Amino acid sequence: MSLKKGTEVELEIESTAFKGKGVAKKDGIAVFVSGTAPGDVVKARIIKKKKTWREAKLLEILKPSPDRIEPKCRHANVCGGCTWQHLPYSEQIKHKEQHVRDHIERIAHLDPGLVKPILACENDFYYRNKMEYSFGTKRWLTEEEINRDEYVDDTAFTAGMHAPGRFDKLLNLQECHLQDPISFNILDFVRNYCIKNEIPAFDIFKKEGFIRHLVIRNSHFTEDLMVNIVTFEDRPELINSLKDALLEEFLSITTVVNNINDQYNPTAVGRYENVLHGPGFIVDKIGNHSFKIHANAFFQTNTRQAEKLYSVARDFAELDNGGHLFDLYCGVGTLSLFMADKADKVTGIEIVDVAIENAKFNAKENGVENVEFVLGDMKDTFNDEFLEKNGRPDCIITDPPRSGMHPDVVDQLCKLDVNRLVYVSCNPSTMARDLKILKEFYHVESVQPVDMFPQTYHIEAVAKLTRK
Known part of the structure; x- marks a missing residue:
């Protein structure tokens, strides 16, 4: 055949x-x-x-x-949010651990026995602290509707998630089990409110309409709850009435913001923002530090598991005797601050200017004075001149994007030959690709998988390397 x-x-x-x-x-x-x-x-x-x-x-x-098994959610077979609901969580984590072992063996050409047993998530549902829903005018048809002989109209006010691989059609959600149940209840309320009050969803083809996204953030360690309504226009007469209705229906909402994205791009980040109720942020914790999380700020999506991930990184860094730590791709500084208690000094590097501003703000808010954040593209910034200015580190933590580290950064790490290197990865395949090069200069001592996203195939991993 x-x-x-x-x-x-x-x-x-x-x-x-x-x-x-x-x-x-x-x-x-x-x-x-x-x-x-x-x-x-x-x-x-x-x-x-x-x-x-x-x-x-x-x-x-x-x-x-x-x-x-039977998936918990009726949308599991068509929604891109959960790909493994048809497997028990105990089986999911077995496969994730094996994927890491396979990458370490096949790509990095290292002993798969270096991979430790996976750190599972305590809650395999309702673990996310942020959900981003979209609104539109085209809904994704069910399999039954697609197979009908007659024409099925797909135009409707729709609120939910984008169908996998489709920017133009939305799965009209009737349930979701990834965030606290109040998250879907708020989405359903806003959808019904807009339909009842004839508030139009944004049409990506006609470039008109009003409501575009609904982003809900909740804190794991406090009772803070944010509703961020993203609209195409700044229309106080519409948005304030919706805000009042939300606050009357959901007493636990602590802040409501309105991001106005009047551009044609599909992002949920507005060109500007109006705070409609409350402080405009929520507060959450990782370790001993608190973070003010604004509507568009990055924060680890699974707060409890982020602590586990960071704890592994801190243990691998072996900073009990202090020392100077570099945090490459530091983002908003959560990992830098988590490590600061153990280090004499932490220097973070990040290319996104807003993230650096947030990192400095977070350090100031938490009274952490032994951290410094540098703005720059890693492949251009992390060079000999940078090392001359900032000194030689005792340990480096690198937490790159899914694509892994730029080859120039890998080369610099090989030349630097630092005592300890900790690689935090959201994509073990690209981490394995980088480890294949780094292993010529470092011993890869162990790799720890950490599951941050149950019901999905995504897996994080932390590798510990020491100088040869």
Whole structure:
């Protein structure tokens, strides 16, 4: 069988791989199928053909895996937010740990035994402290509607999440279990309010309408709750009435803000912001430090697990005797401040100017004086001149984006030959790529997976390296 595009095949899923897809073997060729679990026997259609692998669309589960469970959410099979709800959490973390081991062995060419048992999340639902919902005029049709012979109208006031791979259509959510249940209740209330009061959603094609996004943030360690309404126009007569209705219905809301994005880009960050109620921020904690989190500020999405992740990084840094720490890709400084109690000095580097401003603000608010934040592109800033000015570090923590570190930064770390290097990664495959180079100059002592996002295929990992 040539497994050409369009071919329907019967497959037995053997394992999981990139983006949580199930993996089967057919005629010696790997076939990836979304929405499947190891042990499933399925009928699928080939939709992509490459030289050494295929991708297929699930058509029917002929025999379910013994591990397969009924998803908690009715949208699990079509929403891109949760890809693994059909697997028990105990199975999810087994696969995530194995993915890290596979990356370490296949990409970094290191012993997979370096990978420690995964640190699981205490709550596998309702763990997020932020959800960003979108509004639009086109809804994603159900499988049943798509298969009907007659025309089905997809125009409607819609509130929810973008359908996977589609910028123009939204899944009209009827439930969501990732944030505190009040989050979906607020979304549902705003949707019904707008329909009842004929407040239009923004139409991305006509470039008109009013409401664009709803961003809800809640604090793990306090009772703060923020509602951020993102609109296309600044219309106080509309937004204030909605704000009053929200505050009357949800007494736990502590602040309401209105971000006005009057541009055509799809972002939920406004060109400017009006605070409608309360202080305009919420307060949360990581470790001993408190953070004022404004509507558009970055903060770790899973507060409790962030503490676990940071604790691993701090233990790997071995700062019991103090020393100078560099925090590369420091963001708003949460990890820098978390480490500051153990270090004599922490120097953070970050390319985003707003993040540096927030980092300095957070340090000042927490009374932390042994930190310094430097604005600059890592590949240009982290050079010999920077080291001359700031001194040689005893330890470096690097927490790069999903793409990993720029090759120039990896080269500088190899030349620097620092005593200890801690690599915090949200993408173990790119971390493994970098470790393959770094291992020539450092011993990779251990890798600790930490699950920050249950029900998804995403996994964080922390690697400990010491100078050879």
